Amino acid sequence: MSGSLAFVFGLPLAVVVFFFALAAYERRTGVASGGGFFQRNGLAIGLYLVLAVGFWAFFIILLPQLAMVDMSFRPKLPPSQMGGPKDLYTLENYRYFLFGSTTSTAEWNWLHIKAFFLTIGVSIVITLINFAICYPLAFHMAQSATAARLRVLLLLLILPYWVNEILRAFAFRVLLSSGGIINQMLMGSGLTDEPIDFLGADVGLYMGLSYAYLLMMIFPLYNAIESLDKNQVEAARDLGAPWWHIHAFIVLPHAKPGIASGCTLVFMLTAGALAAPLVLGGPRTLWFTPIVYDRFYQAFNWPQGAAYAFILLVSCIIFVLVVLKAFRLSLGEITR
Amino acid sequence: MAAAVELEGVNVTFGDFVAVKEANLTIEPGEFFSFLGPSGCGKTTLLRTISGFIEPTRGQVRIGGADMKGIGPNKRPTALIFQNLALFPMMTVAENIGYGLRVRGVPRHERDEKVKNLLIQVALAEHGHKKVSELSGGQKQRVAIARALAVEPSVLLLDEPLSALDLKLRQHMRSELRAIQKRVGITFIYITHDQGEALTMSDRIAVMNAGVIEQVGDGRAVYAEPRTPFVASFVGENNQIRGRITARDGAMATLETPLGTLAGRNPVALDVGQEALLFVRPEVMQLRANGTTAGFEGEALDVAYEGSVTHVTLRVRTGQKVMASLGANALAALPTPGETLRIGFRPEDALLLARPERH
Numbered sequence: 001m002s003g004s005l006a007f008v009f010g011l012p013l014a015v016v017v018f019f020f021a022l023a024a025y026e027r028r029t030g031v032a033s034g035g036g037f038f039q040r041n042g043l044a045i046g047l048y049l050v051l052a053v054g055f056w057a058f059f060i061i062l063l064p065q066l067a068m069v070d071m072s073f074r075p076k077l078p079p080s081q082m083g084g085p086k087d088l089y090t091l092e093n094y095r096y097f098l099f100g101s102t103t104s105t106a107e108w109n110w111l112h113i114k115a116f117f118l119t120i121g122v123s124i125v126i127t128l129i130n131f132a133i134c135y136p137l138a139f140h141m142a143q144s145a146t147a148a149r150l151r152v153l154l155l156l157l158i159l160p161y162w163v164n165e166i167l168r169a170f171a172f173r174v175l176l177s178s179g180g181i182i183n184q185m186l187m188g189s190g191l192t193d194e195p196i197d198f199l200g201a202d203v204g205l206y207m208g209l210s211y212a213y214l215l216m217m218i219f220p221l222y223n224a225i226e227s228l229d230k231n232q233v234e235a236a237r238d239l240g241a242p243w244w245h246i247h248a249f250i251v252l253p254h255a256k257p258g259i260a261s262g263c264t265l266v267f268m269l270t271a272g273a274l275a276a277p278l279v280l281g282g283p284r285t286l287w288f289t290p291i292v293y294d295r296f297y298q299a300f301n302w303p304q305g306a307a308y309a310f311i312l313l314v315s316c317i318i319f320v321l322v323v324l325k326a327f328r329l330s331l332g333e334i335t336r
Numbered sequence: 337m338a339a340a341v342e343l344e345g346v347n348v349t350f351g352d353f354v355a356v357k358e359a360n361l362t363i364e365p366g367e368f369f370s371f372l373g374p375s376g377c378g379k380t381t382l383l384r385t386i387s388g389f390i391e392p393t394r395g396q397v398r399i400g401g402a403d404m405k406g407i408g409p410n411k412r413p414t415a416l417i418f419q420n421l422a423l424f425p426m427m428t429v430a431e432n433i434g435y436g437l438r439v440r441g442v443p444r445h446e447r448d449e450k451v452k453n454l455l456i457q458v459a460l461a462e463h464g465h466k467k468v469s470e471l472s473g474g475q476k477q478r479v480a481i482a483r484a485l486a487v488e489p490s491v492l493l494l495d496e497p498l499s500a501l502d503l504k505l506r507q508h509m510r511s512e513l514r515a516i517q518k519r520v521g522i523t524f525i526y527i528t529h530d531q532g533e534a535l536t537m538s539d540r541i542a543v544m545n546a547g548v549i550e551q552v553g554d555g556r557a558v559y560a561e562p563r564t565p566f567v568a569s570f571v572g573e574n575n576q577i578r579g580r581i582t583a584r585d586g587a588m589a590t591l592e593t594p595l596g597t598l599a600g601r602n603p604v605a606l607d608v609g610q611e612a613l614l615f616v617r618p619e620v621m622q623l624r625a626n627g628t629t630a631g632f633e634g635e636a637l638d639v640a641y642e643g644s645v646t647h648v649t650l651r652v653r654t655g656q657k658v659m660a661s662l663g664a665n666a667l668a669a670l671p672t673p674g675e676t677l678r679i680g681f682r683p684e685d686a687l688l689l690a691r692p693e694r695h
Contacts, residue, residue, distance in 0.1 A: 231422035
């Protein structure tokens with residue numbers, strides 16, 4: 001126990017010492033322009049910033065993730081045996097994802113592997129749908145809307161997100177159920193005799209997921225397009241470009257960092273979404289996040305859940321990095 | 337041959353604001369034509385109307401004899417050079433110049449050939465592969481010109497393209513623009529608030545004020561023969577003296593002013609009794625012998641010696657300031673501030689124009 005206590009207090013201290021050393025190094029080599037970090041902010045505020053950022057980075061971000069990674073490589077054991085001789089690092093949780101068994105590699109765990117690829121695939125589709133919905137709107141907001149119109153649009157975009165995610169998911173469910181308003185209207189107008197099984201066909205799931213992270217797409221896009229000089233659009237038009245050419249060769253290349261940032265956010269969040277798949281997923285659709293959830297709370301197998309979550313996280317990161325690379329964007333650029 | 341650009345009764349209004357009022361104008365093919373006026377006078381609006389970004393509220397724009405109503409900027413035989421140039425930063429210099437051709441579906445080899453020629457024409461042959469951001473201000477300017485010329489417009493529209501450059505480069509680009517225009521032989525329509533630019537480059541100038549084209553003519557005409565008080569005071573330095581016409585004598589007239597009885601040419605045929613403004617340029621002012629009654633007296637406020645010419649600002653009896661630019665021969669010694677000088681002018685060097693109602 002004393003070991004972990006030393007860790008808890010020693011780590012921030014180490015961070016502070018590290019920053020002091022860095023500041024001293026900067027001063028000596030003259031890398032820093034202007035005053036040093038502590039000269040600029042004062043010792044008290046400087047120390048607070050370093051400590052707060054250090055605490056945040058280590059305890060809120062890094063440490064929990066490291067704990068999960070660590071856990072994912074350990075076997076499931078009753079609390080009494082934790083830290084005992086049986087608590088050894090193992091790949092059995094990852095093996096279970098692939099083969100459905102902690103020991104045998106005879107058969108593939110198709111159920112989970114399929115759910116995994118479905119999640120990735122559908123997340124890509126949802127991201128594309130989101131982009132298709134948001135790009136025209138963002139372009140309008142950024143380039144042609146008046147200030148008053150822009151305010152109204154922003155309000156209309158933000159207000160619906162005051163409704164929380166679970167409530168929204170259930171509202172979709174009610175709306176799309178076989179006795180729901182949409183089916184009643186369809187049947188009332190004579191378009192169909194039988195209610196359409198929207199939920200079974202995953203229409204609800206796609207709607208819910210598309211809707212949930214719309215803002216994450218629209219704001220990066222809006223920011224990126226807003227910084228485009230209107231004269232460039234006009235210059236292209238004046239040189240004879242039709243509208244689609246202007247979008248493809250002037251607006252989109254300029255907005256590339258914003259598109260990447262929006263798509264990354266939406267893809268990551270969609271792949272990791274839990275509420276919408278739980279509430280709106282059809283009976284035949286197994287999404288990956290509910291499986292992870294089940295590992296933790298149904299199977300009470302936290303190491304396995306951690307391994308599953310980690311698989312999803314790493315795959316998503318790799319996928320995003322590959323896509324960024326393909327579009328020749330560096331990670332730094334998407335923050336612009 | 338049809339006129340390059342014709343404006344017929346063109347009005348542009350934005351809500352209640354009249355940006356351009358009854359513009360009637362014919363611009364000939366191959367002409368270097370300038371719109372000169374202060375900012376907000378409607379010259380940019382008029383340019384955007386010609387290029388197709390704004391539809392006139394009333395009236396007709398014809399280019400090469402064809403009515404342009406409903407024809408968008410991408411379908412007009414015009415090319416516009418923007419004030420900030422609006423080069424595409426994500427493209428190379430060559431891609432910028434070739435953009436208009438690419439849009440038109442010109443095959444690659446043909447496009448490359450043409451871009452190469454244009455790069456040579458604007459002396460950027462070595463810079464085709466560079467990013468726009470790597471170029472200097474003057475080079476960017478030339479890329480913008482080449483990009484516009486690439487689509488072979490019959491009219492090139494330029495919206496104060498030199499305003500962002502420093503003085504030296506601006507003066508150099510003036511002669512370069514003029515040379516390019518002579519070489520390609522197409523109509524240039526140039527927008528500027530800088531009379532020096534308008535006077536040195538243009539074949540003809542339209543002086544605009546508050547949405548109205550006040551006068552159209554060559555540089556000499558708008559400088560030496562202004563037809564409205566605005567043109568007289570906007571183009572070049574001018575002294576104006578208020579008065580009332582007392583007599584007419586052929587092309588001349590005399591008027592009664594607070595500074596005494598003065599005379600000038602009367603090109604707009606003002607009648608006796610009419611309120612008038614007398615315009616006298618500083619450079620036509622002459623010293624008069626003290627003690628005589630010719631001209632009027634003033635106290636020298638500021639004396640700026642420039643070698644060949646000395647600029648003297650005088651305060652006359654009415655408190656008004658009058659400027660006189662006196663040649664080196666006219667002055668035996670430099671006047672000292674506070675000294676009283678008597679100055680006058682020859683009547684044929686002064687100009688009488690009607691005084692506008694609201695002044």
